[in-house]
Amino acid sequence: MNNKRQLKELFKVNLLYANPQVTDQLRKKGKYGNDIFKSILLQQAFLGILFVVLYGASMFIIDFSALPGIFxxxxxxxxxxxxxxxxxVVFNVFFDSKDFEDYLPLPFSERNIFLAKMLIVGFFLLPFSLPIIALFILTAIRSSVTPILMVPISIVVFLLFFAILLTLVICLVSLLVQTKVFNRFKTLLTTLLMFIPTVGMLAGMMYLNHKQSEVFDSGVMKDQTIIPVLDIFHELLVYPFSLKSVLGVLGLVSFCLVLSFFIKKRVLPSMQNNFETSQITPKMTSYKSLRSQLIKYHFNLIKNPTLQMQMLSSLIIFPVIFLVPILINGQGDFSFLTIDYFIVLVVGGILFSAFTLGANSLASxxxxxxxxxxxxxRSLPISFKEYIKIKFNFAFILQTVLSSIIILATCLLVKLNVLLMLGMLMGNFFGCYAGTSYxxxxDSKYLSLNWTNxxxxxxRGMGSFQVVASLFGVMLVGGIIILVLVTIINITTQVLLVNLVGLFLLIIVLVAYQMFINKNFWNDLKE
Structure with a gap:
């Protein structure tokens, strides 16, 4: 098998490790082999185009050539x-896959194995880096040099930047994984590293929207403080033939070569030694009671960094989307709301729990x-139904506590009335209970015990479109209910009656739903 064919096959294999969730969804749709490979390629291409269009459109109105600080x-x-x-991606492909020893009996060279993994990192990095090429081109075409020359130059500059970014992320993540601090706090640090993309993406969208609003509101955008080193790229795009640009190119190329040499001599050999690390399996140790033993076991179950990242991101995304635009516009004071809107906040709490308790939550x-x-x-002489109840209580309490902390922080930030705050916490409690049951x-219906990631x-049982559609449906129905309640409260004098009736109806719906769950789930479980 020649090198190119080896590299191609290794690339395909590592493509499956990079995003196991997508791979599993495609397999459920009946796609295998090259069909999965082509589908992932198309998804990444679409994602790249989407990022360029969305971010590029928001940057088009800004003259970056005259604003090096903003650039x-x-x-x-x-x-x-x-x-x-x-x-x-680096963590999944280089460390979490633990596939190095699987290649040992096969005729693959170590060089091709690591090169394929690096190409995978670059492949998944590219769509999120494409807005930078839009930034570079928009800056270059507004410089004093002809656009015919500057567009190719901007592409070359982007390739240099991308090479530095690719080698830098591999070096830093690899070195971090090898430290004693990481080995000691592996779960926490990995979760934090994997949680950064969600926060970064949301912050980026809010930042761009804020800057775009500044331009539309005032017609003028003030420049910001220039970030050192990055101004070299601005110089390359605006004054490509200046002495500073020439020296900058030499420095950037040298830095990229140093990183590449470091990967070859230090990072890759050390990675090879880390591939044989064994996975820790949660063990049940003896405690005073079976219940405490099982609770300890469940805390071990949720030490998975990917699971923790999903749980935290689902909790934080909704408040960030809600709060950031309000705070940016200086409208983050809700102290004017009175106790008349108690039922509205209860519904708001249920709506919050519906957004935060989804298909990527612990309960699912x-x-x-x-x-x-x-x-x-199941083989032990204990009640399986009681065991599942322990699971329910564990997931419900953890979800309620974490979401309540987020709600309390949000309510304090927007200066919400204490009683209204309690109303939202009540709604969150109701929503978490019903959502955990669902x-x-x-999870029992789509039970899967042979997963590897x-x-x-x-x-499971729900595609990306269905997930988005369900979230949109929850938002639409919840928004209509809140709008109706607010309208009724504003036009009636029987505000207390509206709140009591609304709360009574909510409790009836939740009790009826729980009776349905009991009949169709709990009663079917064997003691």
């Missing part, structure tokens, strides 16, 4: 976003997380 800030933002996206995977342990537990039942458990 460097945008470049830093997109660079951090791209870097953060690369972190999870809590049974499947057991894997082969579930078969072992997703526990759903926790991403395979998310969105």
């Amino acid at each position: 460097t800030n945008y470049m830093a933002m997109f660079g951090i976003l791209s870097f953060s996206q690369g972190v999870s 995977v809590i049974i499947s997380l057991d894997q082969s342990n579930l078969v072992f537990i 997703y526990l039942k759903r 926790v991403n395979q458990l998310f969105n």
